[in-house]
Amino acid sequence: MLWRYLVRRLIVAIPVVLGVTALTFGLMHATGGDYVPGVNYDNPHLSAQAVTNIRREYGLDQPWYVQYGQWLWNIVHLDFGRSMIDGSHVTDHILQRLPNTLELTVAAIVLGVAISIPLGVVSALRRGSRLDHAFTTVSVAGFAIPEFWLGLLLILAFGVYPAQHFGGPWLPTGGAYDPLSGGTDIIDRFVHLILPSAVLGFAYLSIWSRFTRSSMLEILSLDYVRTARSKGMREGRVVYLHALRNAVIPLVTLIGLELPGLVSGGVVVEVVFGWPGIGRFAYERALAYDYTMVMGITTFAAMLVIAGNLLADVLYAVLDPRIRYTT
Amino acid sequence: MISPASEVRVESAFEGAARRPAQSYWSESWERLSQNRFGMAAGAVVLFMSVVALLAPLISAYGTRHGFSAQDLDNNFAAPFSPGHVLGSDELGRDTLTRLVYGAQVSLGVAALTVTLSLSVGTVVGLVAGYYGGLIDDVLMRLVDIILSVPRLFLFILVGILFFRQSNLVTLSLTIASVGWGGTARLVRGEVLGVRNREFMVAARSIGALDRRMIFVHLLPNVLPILIVSASLGVGGVILAEAALDYLGFGIHPPQPSWGNMLSSAQQYFAHSTWLVFLPGMCIFATVLAANLFGNAVRDAFDPRLK
Numbered sequence: 001m002l003w004r005y006l007v008r009r010l011i012v013a014i015p016v017v018l019g020v021t022a023l024t025f026g027l028m029h030a031t032g033g034d035y036v037p038g039v040n041y042d043n044p045h046l047s048a049q050a051v052t053n054i055r056r057e058y059g060l061d062q063p064w065y066v067q068y069g070q071w072l073w074n075i076v077h078l079d080f081g082r083s084m085i086d087g088s089h090v091t092d093h094i095l096q097r098l099p100n101t102l103e104l105t106v107a108a109i110v111l112g113v114a115i116s117i118p119l120g121v122v123s124a125l126r127r128g129s130r131l132d133h134a135f136t137t138v139s140v141a142g143f144a145i146p147e148f149w150l151g152l153l154l155i156l157a158f159g160v161y162p163a164q165h166f167g168g169p170w171l172p173t174g175g176a177y178d179p180l181s182g183g184t185d186i187i188d189r190f191v192h193l194i195l196p197s198a199v200l201g202f203a204y205l206s207i208w209s210r211f212t213r214s215s216m217l218e219i220l221s222l223d224y225v226r227t228a229r230s231k232g233m234r235e236g237r238v239v240y241l242h243a244l245r246n247a248v249i250p251l252v253t254l255i256g257l258e259l260p261g262l263v264s265g266g267v268v269v270e271v272v273f274g275w276p277g278i279g280r281f282a283y284e285r286a287l288a289y290d291y292t293m294v295m296g297i298t299t300f301a302a303m304l305v306i307a308g309n310l311l312a313d314v315l316y317a318v319l320d321p322r323i324r325y326t327t
Numbered sequence: 328m329i330s331p332a333s334e335v336r337v338e339s340a341f342e343g344a345a346r347r348p349a350q351s352y353w354s355e356s357w358e359r360l361s362q363n364r365f366g367m368a369a370g371a372v373v374l375f376m377s378v379v380a381l382l383a384p385l386i387s388a389y390g391t392r393h394g395f396s397a398q399d400l401d402n403n404f405a406a407p408f409s410p411g412h413v414l415g416s417d418e419l420g421r422d423t424l425t426r427l428v429y430g431a432q433v434s435l436g437v438a439a440l441t442v443t444l445s446l447s448v449g450t451v452v453g454l455v456a457g458y459y460g461g462l463i464d465d466v467l468m469r470l471v472d473i474i475l476s477v478p479r480l481f482l483f484i485l486v487g488i489l490f491f492r493q494s495n496l497v498t499l500s501l502t503i504a505s506v507g508w509g510g511t512a513r514l515v516r517g518e519v520l521g522v523r524n525r526e527f528m529v530a531a532r533s534i535g536a537l538d539r540r541m542i543f544v545h546l547l548p549n550v551l552p553i554l555i556v557s558a559s560l561g562v563g564g565v566i567l568a569e570a571a572l573d574y575l576g577f578g579i580h581p582p583q584p585s586w587g588n589m590l591s592s593a594q595q596y597f598a599h600s601t602w603l604v605f606l607p608g609m610c611i612f613a614t615v616l617a618a619n620l621f622g623n624a625v626r627d628a629f630d631p632r633l634k
Contacts, residue, residue, distance in 0.1 A: 016473055305478060
């Protein structure tokens, strides 16, 4: 059953992959289709014949379906094209910055999970208490606060303000590491990670703590929990061993939904904190109108979204056997 | 044989029922919403912001007595509550309150237009996909999958730089709605699948109703509640997305003020003029918060699944 489900799920993903690549290819064609990466067309010494030759060399004289086929073929080989401005390879830029981006988003997710599950459980156990209301308020606020504004406020509170009044910032507010240390000092990297991951994690926290709370409340009212209690099981064991386990299953899907955002979810935070990740890089290239670069990165990110969705579905199917029979 | 006693009971029960006037779904839902004081207060905040946005030219002419780009270089970086500038002024001496008021126009205008656009497109796609099923359904839903697979912000930036080097309220709405319709379509399709084979649909078909009539007269009213809910819950997200685009420089460009671009230009003067960063952010936060809280109240009142 599981295998049949997986195969079916994979087959459904194929048209989506084709569609996404067609979409980005179409957008690219509509704008910079005639461009040869890295060639300066304003160069007066560039003859028309030379342009034709260069275009033939790059396959740009081929009909669009041949070019699309080539684009697909390249993507299969993890080649996402080249920059329109300097001709550098998109994949090289991605690989160079991927570790930084993953460092940030994974830290934010870990932070979010580590705080939201206990918060949600406490809220559910003390439903209607002041603590519950306080947590609710915080998470409602978390939905409404703009990431970039929260980031700026934290920079003010931990960087600018202490620098003015206490002789130096409490926490670094830009970059992933101190350039002088060269990024090898783990403590230095960790300290740089605190503010950006807090901002990004806060958004996750709002969603997941709400979800854990309602999921816990639902499970705690079920018969098997009552049975466990009536057998005389200790409350802690009931809550943490029996209820929490089942309450967390749907949360896994929810966290799985963030897998696609691993690369693209933190663009704004990366920009605010000058984080040397893929998002900020794409942002800078977008400002410079480097279409092919932005397009290549977008395609890459979209492929990860599809893979992430697939992974989340599979994870869910493994955890909850019912899902295989219903879909 | 029915005993007299039981007859009496039935009669009185009937009378009791008759005393309560019949209530439609809409008046019942509206009553529930208006009894939710907290939600209504949040709605009032959104309404207030909308009125401010609509009256921006009047407020600028008679209230603050500054245009949104009128410079006052002798009084730049004026602190809040200084004479002539109630909420202070920015690096060029432009009045912050006036700019915030015009910023409300951008945020709420884009929110209203985007929600309208994505809701209409998404509803039609969802209705058609759910009603016809089969190949049409497959094609449309894969299209939605494709749109929703491309990271949102990347797609906004792409569409932004490709087609609208000069962004304005309408192009921004189109950009955000080009992604937003996907979610609505999925939602509506799900609802349609639930009611498609119900008896009233079969009955309508049996007396020869055309597809068009089936979709717009019989299906649409059934998805209306969920549309209202998704519209009121969607406003906050659109305002946040628009502000992020402005902040990143892909949205409204200065000198026209928006909350997002005010923030991005203010962050340079962070160290000495904190309020310039604080005020626009506060406006975004307050408006989105109010919109979300009102959306929650609307969901509690209108969502038929919560009853």
